[in-house]
Amino acid sequence: MRHYLSTDSDWTFELLQTYDSEIARIAEGYGLDTYPNQIEIISAEQMMDAYSSVGMPIGYNHWSYGKQFLATQKNYQRGQMGLAYEIVINSNPCIAYLMEENTMAMQALVIAHACYGHNSFFKGNYLFKTWTDADSIIDYLLFAKNYVRKCEEKHGQEAVEQILDACHALQNYGVDRYRRPRPISAAEEKVRQNERERILQQQVNDLWRTLPSKPGEASALRERRFPEEPQENILYFLEKNAPLLEPWQRELIRIVRKISQYFYPQRQTQVMNEGWATFWHYTLLNHLYDEGKITDGFMMEILSSHTNVVYQPTFDSPYYSGINPYALGFNMYQDIKRICEHPTDEDRAWFPDIAGKDWLETIHFAMQNFKDESFVQQYLSPHLMREFHLFSLYDDDKKSYYKVEAIHNESGYHTVREMLARQYDLSVREPNIQIWSVDMQGDRSLTLRHTMQDGTPLASDVHEVMKHLHYLWGFDIHLETWDKDSQIARQSCPSTSAT
Amino acid sequence: MSYIIDRRLNGKNKSMVNRQRFLKRYKQHIKEAVSDAVNHRSITDMERGENISIPERSINEPIIHHGQGGRQHRVLPGNKQFNTGDQLDKPPQGGGGGGGSGKASNQGDGEDDFTFFITREEFLNYLFDDLALPNMIKKSLSQSKEFKTRRAGFVSEGTPNNLSIVKSLRNAHARRIGMGAGKRKKLKLLRTELEQLLAEPVPDSLRIKVLEDEIAHMEARLRALPFIDELDLRYRNQVRVPVPTSKAVMFCLMDVSGSMTQDVKDLAKRFYLLLYLFLEKNYEHIEIVFIRHHTSAKEVDEEEFFYSRETGGTIVSSALKMMNDIVQERYLSGGWNIYGAQASDGDNWDDDSPLCADILANQLLPVVQHFAYVEITPHEHQALWYAYQGVQQANAQKFACAQIRNAADIYPVFRELFAKERYQEAV
Numbered sequence: 001m002r003h004y005l006s007t008d009s010d011w012t013f014e015l016l017q018t019y020d021s022e023i024a025r026i027a028e029g030y031g032l033d034t035y036p037n038q039i040e041i042i043s044a045e046q047m048m049d050a051y052s053s054v055g056m057p058i059g060y061n062h063w064s065y066g067k068q069f070l071a072t073q074k075n076y077q078r079g080q081m082g083l084a085y086e087i088v089i090n091s092n093p094c095i096a097y098l099m100e101e102n103t104m105a106m107q108a109l110v111i112a113h114a115c116y117g118h119n120s121f122f123k124g125n126y127l128f129k130t131w132t133d134a135d136s137i138i139d140y141l142l143f144a145k146n147y148v149r150k151c152e153e154k155h156g157q158e159a160v161e162q163i164l165d166a167c168h169a170l171q172n173y174g175v176d177r178y179r180r181p182r183p184i185s186a187a188e189e190k191v192r193q194n195e196r197e198r199i200l201q202q203q204v205n206d207l208w209r210t211l212p213s214k215p216g217e218a219s220a221l222r223e224r225r226f227p228e229e230p231q232e233n234i235l236y237f238l239e240k241n242a243p244l245l246e247p248w249q250r251e252l253i254r255i256v257r258k259i260s261q262y263f264y265p266q267r268q269t270q271v272m273n274e275g276w277a278t279f280w281h282y283t284l285l286n287h288l289y290d291e292g293k294i295t296d297g298f299m300m301e302i303l304s305s306h307t308n309v310v311y312q313p314t315f316d317s318p319y320y321s322g323i324n325p326y327a328l329g330f331n332m333y334q335d336i337k338r339i340c341e342h343p344t345d346e347d348r349a350w351f352p353d354i355a356g357k358d359w360l361e362t363i364h365f366a367m368q369n370f371k372d373e374s375f376v377q378q379y380l381s382p383h384l385m386r387e388f389h390l391f392s393l394y395d396d397d398k399k400s401y402y403k404v405e406a407i408h409n410e411s412g413y414h415t416v417r418e419m420l421a422r423q424y425d426l427s428v429r430e431p432n433i434q435i436w437s438v439d440m441q442g443d444r445s446l447t448l449r450h451t452m453q454d455g456t457p458l459a460s461d462v463h464e465v466m467k468h469l470h471y472l473w474g475f476d477i478h479l480e481t482w483d484k485d486s487q488i489a490r491q492s493c494p495s496t497s498a499t
Numbered sequence: 500m501s502y503i504i505d506r507r508l509n510g511k512n513k514s515m516v517n518r519q520r521f522l523k524r525y526k527q528h529i530k531e532a533v534s535d536a537v538n539h540r541s542i543t544d545m546e547r548g549e550n551i552s553i554p555e556r557s558i559n560e561p562i563i564h565h566g567q568g569g570r571q572h573r574v575l576p577g578n579k580q581f582n583t584g585d586q587l588d589k590p591p592q593g594g595g596g597g598g599g600s601g602k603a604s605n606q607g608d609g610e611d612d613f614t615f616f617i618t619r620e621e622f623l624n625y626l627f628d629d630l631a632l633p634n635m636i637k638k639s640l641s642q643s644k645e646f647k648t649r650r651a652g653f654v655s656e657g658t659p660n661n662l663s664i665v666k667s668l669r670n671a672h673a674r675r676i677g678m679g680a681g682k683r684k685k686l687k688l689l690r691t692e693l694e695q696l697l698a699e700p701v702p703d704s705l706r707i708k709v710l711e712d713e714i715a716h717m718e719a720r721l722r723a724l725p726f727i728d729e730l731d732l733r734y735r736n737q738v739r740v741p742v743p744t745s746k747a748v749m750f751c752l753m754d755v756s757g758s759m760t761q762d763v764k765d766l767a768k769r770f771y772l773l774l775y776l777f778l779e780k781n782y783e784h785i786e787i788v789f790i791r792h793h794t795s796a797k798e799v800d801e802e803e804f805f806y807s808r809e810t811g812g813t814i815v816s817s818a819l820k821m822m823n824d825i826v827q828e829r830y831l832s833g834g835w836n837i838y839g840a841q842a843s844d845g846d847n848w849d850d851d852s853p854l855c856a857d858i859l860a861n862q863l864l865p866v867v868q869h870f871a872y873v874e875i876t877p878h879e880h881q882a883l884w885y886a887y888q889g890v891q892q893a894n895a896q897k898f899a900c901a902q903i904r905n906a907a908d909i910y911p912v913f914r915e916l917f918a919k920e921r922y923q924e925a926v
Binding site: 013016017020021024036037038039040041042043045046048049052053061062063064065066067068069070071073074077093097100115157161165168169170171172173312313314315316317320323388389390391392393394395396397400401402403404405406407408409411412416419420422423429430431433452453454455456457458459460461462463464465468 | 501502503504505506507509512513514516517518519520521522523524558559560561562563564565566567568569570571572573574575576577578579581582583584585586587588589613614615616
């Protein structure tokens with residue numbers, strides 16, 4: 001006699017609790033290590049609110065979130081899009097929003113997906129461990145919101161908005177890609193913030209000291225380059241060195257920078273993260289079904305939803321909008337499992353390390369130690385490339401045709417895999433722009449250097465961004481574009497100065 | 500261990516602040532869009548909000564990203580017939596990424612307008628932003644709100660003096676019927692059974708006793724139904740309605756003679772419409788008098804004013820006379836703010852124009868708050884315009900003349916007529 005957890009499609013709080021503890025039990029059996037869960041039931045309107053604050057549970061006020069909200073609202077009301085079933089926040093406890101409209105089956109799916117899939121990814125992946133601090137993020141966001149509000153009271157909404165606009169334009173360049181940041185708590189943050197304001201200002205003043213220096217010093221100073229090495233973290237550089245900013249403005253830059261850093265791992269692990277969560281909702285709920293705890297109808301609903309999520313339209317389909325990270329990620333984890341359990345000769349040749357090994361251990365290792373780029377490079381198998389019918393197209397803007405450079409065959413596997421991995425490499429996806437030098441003795445202008453990759457130019461937006469940069473720096477901005485050791489373009493803001 | 504929290508009761512308008520900020524930031528765009536909408540909307544169509552479109556490029560948040568061009572590799576799914584080394588022609592430029600590149604279609608989207616919806620209230624607010632009617636505050640400031648009570652149906656709570664006895668007893672009766680129905684039915688069954696038992700040759704006395712007890716019990720319960728219960732009570736409801744303290748009457752005067760083409764009438768329609776909506780927003784109670792004229796004037800209803808056709812010559816003074824008569828008759832007492840709006844193509848019998856100016860200056864302007872005249876013509880000013888110029892110079896505070904050439908002129912003219920500056924000068 002089977003004993004179903006529920007047979008009705010409506011959910012209740014008791015049922016949620018039951019499902020959650022069942023799923024938790026199974027997840028533990030699979031060795032999923034998670035933060036405690038905080039599951040919040042919200043309405044569709046609240047979901048729209050959550051959407052528009054780009055996944056932050058507490059956000060400072062800014063018009064761009066209002067724009068986001070209006071766009072979401074319009075699309076939703078016109079029925080052009082459904083809302084996500086859930087939003088999950090990388091925090092400790094891990095907050096997951098569930099929509100009240102979901103059926104019981106959907107709630108179970110979402111709990112497995114978000115509260116055990118994403119949650120364990122947040123806790124286990126090295127990028128998240130390095131870059132984010134789940135314990136303090138909520139506190140920090142609250143600190144940020146209050147700080148922005150206080151600044152608005154003190155300096156006016158417009159002044160604050162101007163700084164935030166400028167920072168938002170540069171937020172992708174507010175991350176240290178290589179240095180490990182040290183997480184601190186919000187209380188500490190507050191104490192340090194006051195101290196920082198004072199000291200920072202002193203240092204900046206020192207940098208821009210206009211007192212005549214002693215005769216012996218002068219030449220040494222002229223020789224000194226500033227910054228000594230190119231800086232990739234533009235916002236950090238501005239926060240520390242922009243000559244004219246007030247302390248509160250520096251703090252605002254810092255806030256945008258910190259939040260940007262918090263999202264940095266998510267931008268690099270979309271395929272892995274969504275794939276992991278999808279893999280686990282699929283595995284956990286199938287397990288629950290095999291135990292006879294959920295009905296056939298329940299499972300059908302879950303599978304139909306799952307199938308939609310992992311659907312990959314082909315490139316010539318009108319629905320095609322890039323490679324679906326859910327589809328690619330889910331299939332890659334499934335494929336790793338297959339390679340471990342039922343390796344073919346081809347798999348043995350390609351993956352001698354994992355073929356025939358314990359699948360659970362293998363996918364945990366994969367989840368913990370990679371980002372999208374290296375994950376694809378490491379684990380995309382010929383089998384999967386064939387299944388997706390992947391091919392790589394080479395597009396040279398000097399030629400009138402695209403060239404098919406590799407397809408899913410013996411000679412093409414390596415190229416296709418490498419090219420796909422490159423697509424997920426942030427350093428390829430985003431233009432490489434660094435702070436190059438500051439004219440310390442002259443007009444204080446700031447020069448940035450864009451190193452071209454594969455001859456790809458910057459989008460014209462960059463003019464607008466430079467205006468923002470100019471606002472923050474306070475003096476002229478020059479942007480040089482270099483391609484293979486030769487400068488091919490130079491633009492300035494204000495554009496009246498040399499071109 | 501997971502915590503499950505019900506957040507549905509928390510406020511749902513977390514994004515309102517951000518929405519307002521967005522609206523504030525793009526106020527100028529929204530105003531332009533609203534003013535555009537006014538020019539294009541049909542007259543019966545003001546009672547709704549509006550979709551506002553802002554070009555995506557104006558609200559774009561710029562970030563540094565790659566443009567198109569250069570040498571790129573793209574991996575795509577779903578290969579069907581390609582083999583290594585195949586060459587595929589690129590789609591013509593601007594064709595929108597027929598090669599299926601996700602990038603191209605993303606940028607294609609970027610060209611669209613950003614569209615969102617504002618409510619009717621917001622729509623009108625933008626429309627009337629920073630406008631105020633001349634001389635209006637003079638009257639409205641000195642008046643405080645008055646209320647009078649009015650009957651408004653029945654409610655279940657109230658004071659005894661408002662008790663409606665008929666309504667309450669009717670409710671009680673209905674309740675007694677409803678609540679007793681089951682018992683009476685059962686009683687009827689018991690009685691039938693009792694009669695049958697009694698009719699039998701050897702009555703079952705024990706059963707009879709039981710039945711009699713039960714009948715007695717039922718009857719007692721029926722009697723116990725309260726004759727009147729608190730649930731039944733109904734009170735006459737009284738509501739306080741504000742007595743309109745600032746009343747306005749708007750006179751719409753329009754020339755419908757043969758020289759007025761349909762286009763010109765359409766323009767005039769929009770002018771009144773805007774004025775009416777504006778008054779509606781500022782006064783609690785508004786009456787409108789529609790006067791149309793050719794060689795003679797006639798008071799008509801709105802429908803006829805805007806939509807029926809007539810032809811003939813033009814004697815403008817007939818309409819002004821009629822307006823004056825109506826004012827004298829109905830609106831001179833009772834604190835009415837009188838507004839006049841006249842639209843014409845400027846045609847008039849030459850002899851009539853001085854008369855018009857005379858009626859206006861000596862009879863109407865002393866009693867009205869404001870009088871606006873729009874001449875809708877793309878051509879030279881006509882006789883009436885020059886006649887009115889003199890009046891305007893003498894009464895700049897109360898009288899405004901403006902010329903409208905096309906639909907896009909209406910809104911600026913409207914603003915000019917009722918701009919705050921003018922009002923402040925008037926004060």
